[in-house]
Amino acid sequence: MALLKQAVRAANLVPPMGLLRNLAPAACRTLSTPALRNAEVQKNVSPVAASTVLGEPLGKRNAGVSVLGCAIAMVAVGGCAQGIGQLFAALVVGMARNPSMKEDLFTYTLIGMGFLEFLAIVVILIAGLLLYSE
16 A cells, blocks of 8 residues: 555656657767757747756856866865875984985985975866866
8 A cells, every 4th residue: 555655656746748758869978979959849948857967068157166176186285285294204214214315315305295286286276167167
């Protein structure tokens, strides 16, 4: 009996057939196809249903979303700073354990710092793209 009640409840949640007929072309598209629809489908589809179609290009993104994406990307710059700190801490420990390897350890530290700085620059560029793209 409970299963029958669930089936009736689910049947009541299904939208009317006219709406399904209008959404069918958009719902059957793949994500790789361009989001071009003919004029009759654009007229008949409700604004709520039209905004949920997958693959449709965004009209305009809110400014808060781009700032939030930029802030999340900038967290990685803090990780790069932490990595540089750990790199030089390991240099100090290595020089304390074996002072004769001082020049080699410093060379390896500078190479590692170059990689970390490159990563930080890439993250800053991606954050800028997120902030200023539409």
